[in-house]
Amino acid sequence: MPFAIRHDRAAHRFETRVDGVSCLLDYTLASGVMTITRTEVPAAVGGRGIAAALVQQALATARAEGWQVVPACSYAAAWVQRHPAYHDLLKP
Known part of the structure; x- marks a missing residue:
């Protein structure tokens, strides 16, 4: 399900x-x-992939802006670890 993320x-x-x-x-x-x-x-709205969509949008923005990423939030850290296509964004 696509979400309108601002x-x-x-x-x-x-x-x-x-x-x-x-x-x-x-x-x-x-x-x-x-x-x-x-x-x-x-x-009330959990389990629909909303958090994943938010993280993916944040990472897409970081890539477009040339930013490195530190996923300090436990959800974001776990999501990034499951998606190797974003590992290049991680700050060493």
Whole structure:
């Protein structure tokens, strides 16, 4: 299921609404390094791949911007480990 994900650059956040429920991914950005600090998908809309879509969009943005990524959030870290196509973005 595709989700309409919005990137709020000023707030360092990716967000979408599903069935009226707000879902988000927060990050910090310093010296070209995106640190994903939190993904939040309430249980009411969980299990639909929303968190995965948020992480994938964040990583696509990082790639387009030339940023390295630190997945500090446990969900994002686990997702990246399962998707080797994004390992090149990881900050050594």
